[in-house]
Amino acid sequence: MKMFRFFPTTPVHMKRLIVLLAALVIADGLVTEFMVGNGFGREGNPFLEGFVGEKAFIILKIAGALLVALLLWDMYKRWPKLAVIGASGMAFCYSGLVLWNLCVPLFSS
Structure with a gap:
């Protein structure tokens, strides 16, 4: 397929995507801790909701x-193209999620 040529699949590119995705997941946890702690919102994941405000929350996000x-x-x-496309999609979604969480205080007052 011609669309795959737009997704570089080198190991360096994949490592950068993985680091970016991990950083976004951790940033989401830190922003969530701040927002919930200051009363701006709540955790949307019912499995993690009970852990917000505890050290276990950040540990679970990092793990x-x-x-x-x-x-x-x-x-x-095994499947470099699929992994790069999947990681890119997840990084895109987490970027939107972190951006949304950062914008909540602006629109909630």
Whole structure:
């Protein structure tokens, strides 16, 4: 397919995507902690909702980010194009999520 030529699949590119995605997941956790702690919102994930405000929340976010990074790297070894497209899509979604969370205080007052 011709659309795949727009997705570089070099190991360096994939490592950068994985680092970006892990950073976005951790940033989401930190922003969520701040927003919930200051009464601007709540955690949307029902599985993590009870952990917000505790150290376990950030630990779970970091552990989840590391697990996803390892799984994506393993996937990259077998199906590089699929892994790059998947990681790009997840990074795009998490970028939107973090941006949304940062904009909530602007529109909630």
